[in-house]
Amino acid sequence: MTRQQLFEQIQKKQSYLCVGLDTDLGKIPPHLLSSEDPIFEFNKQIIDATKDFCVAYKPNTAFYEALGAKGWASLEKTLNYIPKECFTIADAKRGDIGNTSALYAKAFFEQMNFDSITVAPYMGEDSVKPFLDFQDKWVILLVHTSNSGSHDFQLLETLDGKFVFQEVLYASQRWATADQMMYVVGATHADKIGAIRGLAPDHFFLVPGVGAQGGDLEAVSHVGMNAQCGLLVNSSRAIIYASSGKDFAEAAGREAQKVQQEMKTYLRKYLH
Amino acid sequence: MTRQQLFEQIQKKQSYLCVGLDTDLGKIPPHLLSSEDPIFEFNKQIIDATKDFCVAYKPNTAFYEALGAKGWASLEKTLNYIPKECFTIADAKRGDIGNTSALYAKAFFEQMNFDSITVAPYMGEDSVKPFLDFQDKWVILLVHTSNSGSHDFQLLETLDGKFVFQEVLYASQRWATADQMMYVVGATHADKIGAIRGLAPDHFFLVPGVGAQGGDLEAVSHVGMNAQCGLLVNSSRAIIYASSGKDFAEAAGREAQKVQQEMKTYLRKYLH
Numbered sequence: 001m002t003r004q005q006l007f008e009q010i011q012k013k014q015s016y017l018c019v020g021l022d023t024d025l026g027k028i029p030p031h032l033l034s035s036e037d038p039i040f041e042f043n044k045q046i047i048d049a050t051k052d053f054c055v056a057y058k059p060n061t062a063f064y065e066a067l068g069a070k071g072w073a074s075l076e077k078t079l080n081y082i083p084k085e086c087f088t089i090a091d092a093k094r095g096d097i098g099n100t101s102a103l104y105a106k107a108f109f110e111q112m113n114f115d116s117i118t119v120a121p122y123m124g125e126d127s128v129k130p131f132l133d134f135q136d137k138w139v140i141l142l143v144h145t146s147n148s149g150s151h152d153f154q155l156l157e158t159l160d161g162k163f164v165f166q167e168v169l170y171a172s173q174r175w176a177t178a179d180q181m182m183y184v185v186g187a188t189h190a191d192k193i194g195a196i197r198g199l200a201p202d203h204f205f206l207v208p209g210v211g212a213q214g215g216d217l218e219a220v221s222h223v224g225m226n227a228q229c230g231l232l233v234n235s236s237r238a239i240i241y242a243s244s245g246k247d248f249a250e251a252a253g254r255e256a257q258k259v260q261q262e263m264k265t266y267l268r269k270y271l272h
Numbered sequence: 273m274t275r276q277q278l279f280e281q282i283q284k285k286q287s288y289l290c291v292g293l294d295t296d297l298g299k300i301p302p303h304l305l306s307s308e309d310p311i312f313e314f315n316k317q318i319i320d321a322t323k324d325f326c327v328a329y330k331p332n333t334a335f336y337e338a339l340g341a342k343g344w345a346s347l348e349k350t351l352n353y354i355p356k357e358c359f360t361i362a363d364a365k366r367g368d369i370g371n372t373s374a375l376y377a378k379a380f381f382e383q384m385n386f387d388s389i390t391v392a393p394y395m396g397e398d399s400v401k402p403f404l405d406f407q408d409k410w411v412i413l414l415v416h417t418s419n420s421g422s423h424d425f426q427l428l429e430t431l432d433g434k435f436v437f438q439e440v441l442y443a444s445q446r447w448a449t450a451d452q453m454m455y456v457v458g459a460t461h462a463d464k465i466g467a468i469r470g471l472a473p474d475h476f477f478l479v480p481g482v483g484a485q486g487g488d489l490e491a492v493s494h495v496g497m498n499a500q501c502g503l504l505v506n507s508s509r510a511i512i513y514a515s516s517g518k519d520f521a522e523a524a525g526r527e528a529q530k531v532q533q534e535m536k537t538y539l540r541k542y543l544h
Contacts (some may be wrong), residue, residue: 022372061370062375068383069344076340093368096334096421097394100294103334111340120367122394122414124421142394147369149396152443159433164428164436171424 002136003089003179003204007228009055009085017055018089018206020236021046022063027241029248033213036230039067039074044081045115047241053260056232057082058089058206064241065102065251079112087232088115089140091204095120095127102130109134116140118184118206121168125175132176134157139181141172144196146186146209169199178202185224187233194223197230200238202231211238217259221266229271234260273359273387274408275451275476279500281327284538288326288501289363290478290527292508293318293350294335299381299513301520311339311346314520316353318512321525325532329354329506330478332359346496351384361412361478367392367399373400381406388412388455390478393440397447404448411453413444416468418458418481441471450474457496459487459505466495469502476502483510489531492534493538501543507531 010016021043025033028042032270033040033180047057054186059078064071082088093102094117101119106119109131116138119128144154144165164168172181178200185196187209197203208234209215217233224231239259243251282288290445293315297305297524298313307313318328329522336343354360359526367387373391374430380389381403389408403411416426419461426437434442444453451470457468459481468477477496489505496503511531513525 024375037448045354060368061373063381064364065344065379066375066383068348069341072337072341072344091368093392093395094334094365096332096363096365098421100332103296103338107337111338120365120392120394122392122425123365123417123419124424124426126419126421128421132433143403145369145395147395147398149370149398149400152396153394153436153439154396156428156436156439159431161430164425167425167428222386227397 003228006055006087008141009087010229011054012032013023013052013260015053015055015260015269016231016233016263017054017259018045018058018232018234019054019239019256020208020234021057021240023240024063025067027063027244029244029246031246037074037077039064039071040077043078045249046252047081048241049249050256051083051086053253053256054086056087058091058234060091066170076093076112079114083161084244088238089116090117091141092121095123097242098126101127105134107129109137116182118142121172124189124198125171128172128175130148132180139176140206141168141181143183144169144185144189144192146188146213146215150186150189166199169196173200174237178204182206184208188218190216190223193220197224199224201226202230204232206232206234211235217262218266221263221270225266225270227272229267275500278327278359278476281359285324285532286329286539287325287327287532288503288505289326289531290330290504290506290534291318291322291326291511291513291528292363292506293329293331293377293478294329294508295512296335297339299516299543301516302516303518309346310351311336311343312349312482314508317521318524320355322511322528323355323519325528326358328359328361330363330506332363348384351386362386362389364394365390365414367395369395370398373399377403377406379401381409388454390414393444393466397443398442400447404452411448412478413439413453413455415438415455416457416461416464418460418485418487418515422458429535438471445472450476454478458471459492460485462491462495463490465492469496469498472500474502476504478504478506480506483507489534490538493542497538497542499544501539
């Protein structure tokens with residue numbers, strides 16, 4: 001998917017919501033457990049209920065790997081079920097030496113046909129570049145994550161007077177343009193998103209941390225939005241586990257719509 | 273597996289070789305391709321031929337994920353086939369927010385029963401700690417990797433006058449002892465291994481980059497060895513693809529034995 005196509009979908013749906021499919025056998029409604037593939041059954045109903053209100057889906061691979069080969073099969077079925085107009089993100093946080101990253105790229109872009117994958121930057125350029133060899137596929141690079149540990153190394157200051165996360169931002173812009181790379185910037189760092197937007201004016205940011213992790217959607221939208229929106233704001237638990245009963249899908253749909261309505265307001269207010 | 277058990281195996285086999293099972297359908301001998309599970313068939317014969325000469329096996333998960341659910345099943349079968357006395361490493365380079373890292377830990381330590389997993393440090397403490405909640409299981413943290421991109425961020429200098437990789441070394445020693453954590457240090461940085469040993473005297477180092485990547489085994493052993501050896505030196509391609517013919521397993525065994533003989537000499541010379 002191209003940046004323009006993504007923006008068109010955002011305009012059409014008046015939403016920049018990404019629904020995180022962090023599907024956990026311990027948390028899905030018990031009545032699904034007797035179905036042949038409970039994980040896929042849950043995801044299918046969540047997708048049906050939310051697809052009009054979001055523009056992207058982001059399964060975190062950990063939830064599927066925890067179930068072994070069976071979980072991997074559920075992930076493949078889920079991906080195939082997501083409507084073609086939606087942007088798909090493999091939240092895999094991969095990154096390895098060049099020839100190995102090339103295999104991860106093959107796994108997520110060819111074997112599974114995701115639009116994008118999250119990549120960890122620690123191993124540097126040759127660990128990221130193989131993901132950029134695919135037409136209309138995206139790298140979403142970890143820059144400043146939403147968790148508490150994001151302070152440990154991302155906020156180290158270098159001799160250049162920059163934080164490590166800023167060094168990642170500078171270096172990676174030499175590897176790819178805003179048409180192939182997005183950045184992960186946690187909603188819990190709303191104070192820094194404006195500055196990061198200054199350093200990367202055109203890039204899309206994938207913003208986790210709204211919802212269960214406490215980030216503020218309006219604050220993020222205010223400082224982070226650009227002329228093509230430039231934001232995909234993720235919510236996982238607050239949507240997919242909105243109800244633990246038989247009405248889980250309806251409840252997820254209602255929750256996604258609530259966020260979409262809020263986003264519609266912010267698109268009017270902050271798109272520039 | 274405990275550190276003491278690993279050292280006993282090193283003494284018994286007079287080897288600190290780790291064989292990397294980077295098994296690629298495009299590189300294995302063509303006569304295997306007609307078998308039901310060519311990846312597992314290849315690994316099985318490689319393990320049979322090398323198990324007396326190495327103390328650890330390290331499948332890199334990328335090679336299995338590139339084949340989807342089927343590859344994941346081959347990985348599970350391979351792990352179950354590895355003799356119990358060998359240390360097993362999931363070279364997965366995972367790391368995510370706390371609750372998600374906990375799921376990766378479950379995937380690799382419970383679902384699959386690996387002894388250890390490689391973890392990327394960029395997301396900090398809460399991304400690493402969940403892997404430490406398992407008895408006799410290990411985190412192998414990326415510190416200074418063997419690839420060219422290791423220069424991009426790992427060698428940034430901080431205001432404290434340290435490289436970023438040294439900051440990782442310091443911080444992570446507050447999270448776990450040498451009984452639960454090892455470090456990845458590339459053989460291509462032999463000049464720095466001595467200094468890293470100074471900062472982490474008791475930890476095991478997993479050292480990739482000998483063989484196809486050009487690292488020097490004697491140099492690494494000289495500066496890196498401690499009283500319990502403290503080294504697992506990995507070789508992948510140079511061993512498993514020693515021959516592309518029907519004699520691939522024999523050739524791999526010969527190659528592994530050659531490395532083991534060299535290691536035997538270095539254990540006499542440098543163990544202290």
